[in-house]
Structure formats: structure tokens, C-alpha cells
Amino acid sequence: MRSRRSSATRPAIDASGPVLDRGRLSADSLAAARALLGSRLVRAADDEMLGPSVGRIVEVEAYIGAADLASHARFGQTDRNRVMFGPAGIAYAYLVYGMYHCLNVVTGPDGDPAAVLIRAVEPIAGIEAMRARRVAARHPRRRTPVTDARLASGPGLVCLAFGLDRSLTGTDLCDPTAPVRLLAPDPAASPPRVVATPRIGIAYAGEPWASRPWRLLDADSPSVSGPARLRRG
DNA sequence: GCAAAGATTTGCT
DNA sequence: GCAAATCTTTGCC
Numbered sequence: 632m633r634s635r636r637s638s639a640t641r642p643a644i645d646a647s648g649p650v651l652d653r654g655r656l657s658a659d660s661l662a663a664a665r666a667l668l669g670s671r672l673v674r675a676a677d678d679e680m681l682g683p684s685v686g687r688i689v690e691v692e693a694y695i696g697a698a699d700l701a702s703h704a705r706f707g708q709t710d711r712n713r714v715m716f717g718p719a720g721i722a723y724a725y726l727v728y729g730m731y732h733c734l735n736v737v738t739g740p741d742g743d744p745a746a747v748l749i750r751a752v753e754p755i756a757g758i759e760a761m762r763a764r765r766v767a768a769r770h771p772r773r774r775t776p777v778t779d780a781r782l783a784s785g786p787g788l789v790c791l792a793f794g795l796d797r798s799l800t801g802t803d804l805c806d807p808t809a810p811v812r813l814l815a816p817d818p819a820a821s822p823p824r825v826v827a828t829p830r831i832g833i834a835y836a837g838e839p840w841a842s843r844p845w846r847l848l849d850a851d852s853p854s855v856s857g858p859a860r861l862r863r864g
Numbered sequence: 865g866c867a868a869a870g871a872t873t874t875g876c877t
Numbered sequence: 878g879c880a881a882a883t884c885t886t887t888g889c890c
Contacts, residue, residue, distance in 0.1 A: 729883030
């Protein structure tokens with residue numbers, strides 16, 4: 632039998648419910664970004680000691696079309712961004728600044744290069760696993776303690792907390808059996824208060840792309856990225 | 865083949 | 878507020 636106590640005292644992992652409908656992601660990419668906000672990111676257990684993790688997506692950014700000079704698709708199709716040109720619901724993960732990974736969900740019609748960056752997730756369950764993954768990843772230079780709400784409060788931190796890297800690219804996040812997948816919003820949860828701002832870290836793209844309000848966030852979440860002072864939207 | 869830049873995060877000045 | 882850490886991808890010679 633199983634260790635009687637750990638399973639009894641551990642809170643139930645709320646990873647239930649249907650996966651996010653692919654149709655919500657395959658039409659307009661801004662609508663897809665809006666649909667992703669409030670949806671849940673699930674990562675299955677990687678082994679017996681590290682259980683599954685679940686979090687609510689509270690911040691996203693849309694990258695739409697080859698004309699968007701902030702998008703990886705601005706170079707046309709390459710080995711790295713190939714999946715952006717494919718069907719919606721597929722994961723696109725890449726290494727940024729040589730040390731962090733970023734998770735995107737491919738959006739828009741098949742053949743139309745677009746993706747939505749998952750910038751921040753509010754932990755719901757499996758929080759100890761998230762903390763353990765960040766320790767296991769030997770998160771560099773981190774010395775101050777991290778609160779639960781800040782475990783995945785940035786695009787690089789989402790991948791650290793959920794143990795994701797570019798090997799995830801190509802995974803179908805709308806597949807209910809996938810090790811990493813998207814769930815529709817918890818029907819019991821209140822819908823996010825959506826605020827739109829310009830995207831972060833893309834000044835190089837110039838106007839009008841740098842000013843497009845394609846970053847969407849839940850203004851009531853404590854897990855939105857950035858310093859507390861700048862988290863108002 | 866080589867140089868430059870980057871959808872980040874953190875600690876220190 | 879600034880710069881370091883770190884390495885893949887992309888562009889250009």
C-alpha cells in the first residue's frame with residue numbers, strides 16, 4: 632500500500648477538466664491570447680518524488696505574423712521557428728539570452744506564423760514541485776527567498792518552475808494525454824480582469840510594433856511579471 | 865567561418 | 878539604474 636499519510640495530507644491536485652479547445656487558438660491570435668489568459672498550464676509528474684504542477688496563466692504576449700518585427704517569424708521560416716508556421720496548439724520553446732527558456736503556444740490558422748508567449752503563471756498546485764525544480768535547475772545567482780506567487784512570475788521562470796526547455800517544441804498542448812498541456816479555465820474561478828500593455832523587451836522592433844498593446848495580463852494576480860511597482864498595467 | 869544580438873533575471877552601485 | 882551571466886540563432890563577409 633501507499634504511504635498512507637502523504638497522500639492523505641497532500642491537497643488534491645486540480646488538474647481535472649477538459650483541455651483547451653484548439654478552435655480557440657486557431658482563429659485570431661489576439662483572441663487566442665485572450666483565451667489563454669485564465670487557462671491552466673499542467674505539467675505531469677516527472678518522477679515519483681516530483682509531482683505534477685498546475686498554474687493559472689495570468690500574463691501573455693501575442694506575436695502575430697511575419698510582418699511583426701518583434702516576432703521570430705520576421706526572418707521567415709527557419710529551423711528554430713518552423714512550428715510557428717504550423718497548426719495552433721503546438722508548443723514552441725526556445726532558449727533566450729543563453730540561459731532561460733520561453734514557452735509559446737502556436738496560434739492562428741495553419742500556415743500563418745503566430746504564437747503567444749506565456750509570460751507568467753500563478754501557481755495552483757504542485758507548488759513544492761515547482762520550488763524543487765527551480766532548485767534542481769540551479770537557478771543562477773538567486774540568493775533571496777521566493778514566495779509561492781513569484782515562482783513562475785516571468786517567462787523564464789515559467790519554464791524553470793515547470794521544468795520546460797526547447798525539447799518541448801512540437802508537443803501538442805491540446806492533447807489530453809500530453810505530459811505538458813493546457814486546460815480550459817476552472818469554471819469555479821472568476822474570470823481575469825484583463826489589461827493590455829505594450830510588449831516587454833522588444834524595443835529593437837521599432838514602431839509601430841513596440842507600442843502594440845499585445846501584452847495581456849490579469850491585473851488582480853500577484854504573479855504578473857516585473858517589479859511590484861510596475862505591475863499595475 | 866565569425867561577430868552580434870537577444871520575447872531574461874538578478875545583484876550590486 | 879546598470880551590467881553580468883551565457884550560448885544559440887541569424888546575418889554577413
